[in-house]
Amino acid sequence: MRVALVTCFNADWHFGKLPSPYVPLNLLGLAAIARRNGHDPAVIDPTLALTEGRVSDGPDFHRQVAELICASGADVVGLTTMCNSYPQTLTLARWCRELDPTVRILLGGPQASVVDVATLREFGWIDAIVRNEADRSLVQVLDRWTTGRDLAGVAGTTWRGADGVAVREPAAPLLQDLDDLPFPAYDLYPFERIPVAFTPVEAGRGCPYGCTFCSTNVFFNREYRIKSPTRLIAEMRYLQDTYGLTRFDLVHDMLTVDQRWVRAFSAALVGGGYGFEWACSARTDRVDDDLLATMAAAGCRGMFFGVETGSQRMQPLVRKRLRVDDVLPVIRAGTERGISCTGSMIVGFPEETVDDAVASLELALDILRISPDTQAQMHVLAPLVGSPLYEQHRDDLRFDGHSSDISLFLLDEEEIATVTRHPDIFPSFYHIATPHLDRELAKAISAITYTCPTLFMALRLAGADLRQVLTGWTSWQRRHVGPEKLRPDYYLSAFVPDLCRYLELEVLAPLGPTAPVLRDLMAYTEVRYTLQRRLTGERTAFRAFDHDVRTLNASLRTGGGLDVEHVASDLLFVNLTAPRGRGYAFLEVSVPRGPDALVRPGDRLEIRDPVRQLLSRPELIIRNTSQRRAFAAKHHLTERHLTVLGLRREPATVATG
Structure with missing residues (x-):
């Protein structure tokens, strides 16, 4: 059976930039299993199609993607789902049904798994849902549909019976030995064209902890599983031998739970001399200086720490139970060993006060001051179906049009209407009341951290x-x-x-x-x-500063103070705007003061053929038509930057005033 596996649309849009494609590791794994069992899978990525120009942004986007899917000749369209793009996924599925009434439409992934019955009840074009892990159930569904049978008795599925009513089969048992899985079907996805720092490789599944805001424990039933070091390294070596890849993101919610495994894995990497670099997720209470040194020696170059709150009072309330005082020393120790660390937090818990929220912002600022390589995230709380917080507050969800940054609000009017009708299906676009914390203050704390x-x-x-x-x-x-x-x-x-x-x-x-x-x-x-x-x-902006602001801005990220030089620092900001939706880049050009200044306030500037210049030389020629002179400014854009921004496609003359 021909099956098209479709990625979630990546709704992580920022400031006019199109979303970035990501390697759909889950679908590549399922494709490998389907192919091993005699089916014919294809992987289709709407985000990649958009960035490559095969479809266009706008009101016809979903129809165009559906046309791509239907053109693949698929008998079954399987769409993976996440909370942030679930409305868009359902819109895309509806278009697939309209264009091909005979195609079977199957959903999977975290969001559909937890709202399965309600989804089938409200959206008649969905035929079935494979819940939670689909390593076994997907193949059984395809086998049944190949022979024209229904899904009665297929564990882990929810399907539409002949009367249209949802039939929910018992849960499928979780796969215990992940070493039995085939290598993902990497050949089905052009991931070599995706500009990612680290190629994702599944290291394991499941988190044994029970944080109140998290729904992962529902999806994986809090069962911690991990591949053997031998199996994991074999997959990394396959990617190295086949595609020349040496940098990997080891996908696991909590890699360092078993420190003995981490040490064995690290020793195997060092002993093999592979030269791999890798990143992972961890808790600050599941690493120490010695383990960080061991991991760094084995090539660990990035770690993501879910801290959640900078308030010690809030830690037990959200069931994270970290010692806040230990967070900075751990991140500092990792940074000193060459590991780029990210601390992630959440603002907007129902019990949170202003002091708690400010403590989280303070911790985020402290993390960022450790090094230019450290990062801090500050997510507005999203009520996720299946999380303890959702179960406690599901009858009092509130909607104000501003969703968490994990569910950026990029919906059309029809999708907004659907979201407001069904809080039980789309709760991540809602919020929980914070009686002791102004919601606008929570939003501001998140925005400040990022901007x-x-x-x-x-x-x-x-x-x-x-x-x-x-x-x-x-x-x-x-x-x-x-x-x-x-x-x-x-x-x-x-x-x-x-x-x-x-x-x-x-x-x-x-x-x-x-x-x-x-x-x-x-x-x-x-x-x-x-x-x-x-x-x-x-396209340009000239600003006169009395202090060396660029040095100040940089020094603040390394623990510096405000004792910046009192020297003129006039800057010309040149916006190298890419074609619509491809992002932005701009230069900061130092301009000397004095009677012979290259630029003065009010001057008219022109950049002729900027794309041609960027492609052919390391400097950009800027013409000051007011003074009838020109000067050169070095740019920092690499070939990769130019490709990602799409500047190769649209040479043009930019005149600015």
Whole structure:
């Protein structure tokens, strides 16, 4: 049977940039099993089709993707699902049914697994759902449908009976020995064209912990399983021998639970001399200095730590139970050993107070100050079906059009209407009330972490009370930012200019001698943000600074202070805007002051044939038509940058004013 396995649409859009494709490891694994059992799988990625121009963004996107799917000649369309794109997945499935009424439509993945009965009840074009792990059930479904039989007795499935009513079969047992799985069908996906730092390889499944916000424990029943070091390394060697790959993301929710396994795996890597580099996820209480040193020596170059909250009071309430005081030493120790560390947190827990939320922001800033290579995430809480938090609050979910950044609100009007009708199916687009925490403050803390953390590092160093700054912001926002501006994407695309206006009017003056430095840093942050988010039609922006803001911005990420040189630092920001939807890049050109300055405020600038220049030389020629002169500015874009941004496709003349 011909089966088209379709990836989730990656809804992680940022600031006018199209989403990035990702290697669909789960589907490649299922494709290998289906092929081993005599079926004919293909893998179709809507995100990749969009970035490669085979479909276009806009109202016809889903129909175009459905046409690609149906053109594959599939008898069965299997769509994997995640909470962030579930409405879009259902829209795509509906188009597949309209274009080919005979095709069977099958859903799988985390979201469909936990809302299976409700999905079949409300969306008549879905034929069946394979719940949780589908390593066994997918093949059984395909075998049954090949011979025209229904799915009665196929464990782990929910299917539509002859009367249209959902039939829910008992759960399928989890696969215990992951070494029995075939290598994923990597040949079915052009992952060599995907610009990823680390190629994903499944190391294992399941997390034994029971955090209140997480639904993973439902999907894997809290059963921790991991491949043997021999099996895992064999797959890494296969990718090296076949595709020349040596950098891997070892996919497992919690790789370091079994430290003996980690040591054995690390020893095997060192002993084999493969030269692999790899990344993984862990808990800060499941590593120590010795283990970090062992992992680093074996090629570990990245670690993701789910910290969840910087408040020690909140740790037991969310059942994470970490010691917050241990987080920074662990991340610092990893960084010192060459491991790029990420600390991930959540804001918006129902029990959370302002002090708890500010503690999380403080910890995020501390993580970022360790090194330019450290990262911090701050997600607004999303109620996930199956999580203890969802079960406790499922009857009191609230909708305000602003969803967590794990479910970015990029839906059309029809999909929004569907979401609002079915909170039980799409709860991640809702929120839980926070009686002791202003929701706008929670949103702001998340946005600050992603958009202007160095500005808040500087405010803190200058003696500002971040609690007062944030509560003052929410009060100011209610008075000065109208509801027409507070669109669902406000905190992604228009937040910083309003925040800077508030800081200028109500925060900077009392900070005394540091205010001028902060004002320069604020202006630097705002102009970069404005260009990146395309809040202005300008392609260039000239700003005069009294301090060396670039050095200050960089030093804040390495624990530096506010004692920046009081020297002129005039900068010309040149926006190298790519074709629509392909992202952004811009140059920062230092411009000397004085009577012979290359650029002055109000000058008209022109960049002729920027794409041709970028492709042919390391410098960009900028013409100052007001002064009738030209100068060269070096650019930092590599060949990979140019390809990803799509600058090769649309040579043009950019005139700016």
